[in-house]
Amino acid sequence: YLITLSPTRTLNWRGRMKIYFCGSIRGGREDVHVYQKITHKLKDYGSVLTEHVSDPELREDGTVEGDRAIHDRDVDWLQQSDVIVAEVTQPSLGVGYELGRAVDMKKKILCLFRPSSRRTLSAMIRGAADGERFVVRDYSEDQVEQVLDEFFMSLRPPTLSWQPAYIWPGEALALL
Numbered sequence: 001y002l003i004t005l006s007p008t009r010t011l012n013w014r015g016r017m018k019i020y021f022c023g024s025i026r027g028g029r030e031d032v033h034v035y036q037k038i039t040h041k042l043k044d045y046g047s048v049l050t051e052h053v054s055d056p057e058l059r060e061d062g063t064v065e066g067d068r069a070i071h072d073r074d075v076d077w078l079q080q081s082d083v084i085v086a087e088v089t090q091p092s093l094g095v096g097y098e099l100g101r102a103v104d105m106k107k108k109i110l111c112l113f114r115p116s117s118r119r120t121l122s123a124m125i126r127g128a129a130d131g132e133r134f135v136v137r138d139y140s141e142d143q144v145e146q147v148l149d150e151f152f153m154s155l156r157p158p159t160l161s162w163q164p165a166y167i168w169p170g171e172a173l174a175l176l
């Protein structure tokens, strides 16, 4: 009973996550095709709150009122999200800011960097990695799916302390 119920719960949890995807907008749109690939794959794992980031048609005017609305909406989405995935190859102030706020909110974070760009990732991102809550992965474009699968499969569902009977023995061991 325990063994059959728990994997189902875990799968349901994985497919229903709220995912905040970060990618450069005003920092430069050169990598938008990679953002599309990532967003497409992320949908296997839940809903992507920031789908507009990967929209090649995205146009924004940059008015003060508009910017405040974008900022407040995005901070609210960050708060709601279960996990943050950021493509950090193209440097972006907004993405850096989002990551800093997300660290403060103690969110689970995956940063994806492509060394083939010949850029060097900021020390404030590479140096924030702890391999647990803040993960930085070097990857190439053709590895998008594999890298995301590995990351999401490594996530553990939140502990349901009020529902201990549904914890699979394997998970219970992992939580110890």
Ligand SMILES: O=c1[nH]c(=O)n([C@H]2C[C@H](O)[C@@H](COP(=O)(O)O)O2)cc1CO
Pocket (backbone or CB within 6 Å): 021, 022, 023, 024, 025, 026, 027, 028, 050, 053, 060, 070, 074, 092, 093, 094, 095, 098
């Ligand atoms: O129009 C926008 N909409 C929006 O959601 N953002 C957020 C999401 C992106 O992950 C990030 C991009 O920041 P930047 O524009 O500084 O590159 O900021 C940023 C802008 C423009 O700065």
